[in-house]
Amino acid sequence: MSVTESDIPEVFFSDGWITAVEYLVSSGKEGTVFCCLAAPHTGHDRLAVKVHRSRDHRSFKNDAVYLSGRAMGVSLDGSRGLKSSGMPDRRLERAVTKRSKRGKAAIQHSWINHEFNTLQVLHQAGARVPEPFTMSGHAMLMEYLGDADGPAPQLKHVALERQRAVEMFTGLMREIELWLACDRIHGDLSPFNILYWQGRAMVIDFPQAVNPHENPDSLLLLERDIRNVATYFQPFGVVADPTRIAQELWYRFMRGTL
Ligand SMILES: Nc1ncnc2c1ncn2[C@@H]1O[C@H](COP(=O)(O)OP(=O)(O)OP(=O)(O)O)[C@@H](O)[C@H]1O
Ligand SMILES: [Mg+2]
Structure with missing residues (x-):
């Protein structure tokens, strides 16, 4: 199933980040990116929403290479940030290893949380990456690189x-x-x-x-x-x-x- 505008979390509108979807920027293997009109108080004209594909349709090649060594203490409620310390959840780790339904859900949230968290860390350090603003479910909201003429x-x-x-x-x-x-x-x-x-x-x-x-x-x-x-x-x-x-x-x- 492809990602559509309806997959953009309602909370991005109700929390006053965006007012409308302007156009679809890209629909790729892993994520779909939309250009949205930003609410005036954000100080931006546009913001980008990236929606990750649902777990059953993702095709990360050889995801084990990337997941290897990654702490999988992720929360399944979609809360922010990948926990990289603290008590490991052994049952969750086993679920991840076996790629059970719960394990796949954990991996899915891990990718999303991980991208958002990484952008936060790098942007704060002054790296030239889009500024991340918020995330919800499978989607995140970040600085849009582009203007009225396109991305x-x-x-x-x-x-x-x-x-x-x-x-x-x-x-x-x-x-x-x-x-x-x-x-x-x-x-x-x-x-x-x-x-x-x-x-x-x-x-x-x-x-x-x-x-x-x-x-x-x-x-x-x-x-x-x-x-x-x-x-x-x-x-x-x-x-x-x-x-x-x-x-x-x-x-x-x-x-x-x-
Ligand atoms: N912040 C942004 N501002 C403007 N355009 C963006 C932004 N983020 C992503 N894009 C556009 O959307 C495309 C896909 O984004 P990204 O590479 O993050 O997703 P992906 O999951 O790798 O998708 P793909 O499989 O197409 O590479 C980018 O190549 C770029 O053209
Ligand atoms: Mg890409």
């Missing part, structure tokens, strides 16, 4: 001259470093998840982000993210060694000197 283009569709490409690549490496200092690796970074807005790169789509203290595949995921970005910038004249960059960052992360 910001994905970096994939932007042509850059060399000097600008070098600056943007360097800036993105600094972002990756900042995320790592906040104990986050994106895990699915690509020019599709980077939007080009007001001359700068903004990174989106964090549900699969991993904690490098907990996930055993962290260095591989970090290097893959860096390689995906480097490969995109290569035709614009950016020369980089993703393995070396990843290893240097990882070394500083392990030493606590980021």
Whole structure:
């Protein structure tokens, strides 16, 4: 079943965040994004609503890689934030491992809470990610990157001259470093998840982000993210060694000197 406007939580309207849905921005594998008109007191013209697909229709490739090491002490009532400490719920962990109905529901809430929580942490740290405002059920409300003419283009569709490409690549490496200092690796970074807005790169789509203290595949995921970005910038004249960059960052992360 596809996600429609009716899946946008009523509370986003009744709590005075948005007044109307303007248009559908994207309907992808994992999430559907709508551009909404913001209530005037929010100080924004538009806000983005991202609705995650229901658990039975999601298709996260190899979700075990991302869930590995993630604390699954999630609340099933949709309350905010993934608990990463506290008493582990062994029955819930077993349900997750077996992918039972309850386990799948926990994973679903985990993805949503996790993306919202990650955006909160990174935005507070000054990262160039959309500001998250609130979440409810399977949906979250965040800063809209775009204007009346449409959403910001994905970096994939932007042509850059060399000097600008070098600056943007360097800036993105600094972002990756900042995320790592906040104990986050994106895990699915690509020019599709980077939007080009007001001359700068903004990174989106964090549900699969991993904690490098907990996930055993962290260095591989970090290097893959860096390689995906480097490969995109290569035709614009950016020369980089993703393995070396990843290893240097990882070394500083392990030493606590980021
Ligand atoms: N805050 C935002 N402002 C403007 N556009 C956005 C925003 N967030 C997402 N989008 C648009 O919606 C698309 C899908 O968002 P996102 O990548 O977060 O979801 P997804 O679950 O990965 O979907 P897909 O499977 O299509 O990648 C993005 O590529 C982008 O074009
Ligand atoms: Mg995406």
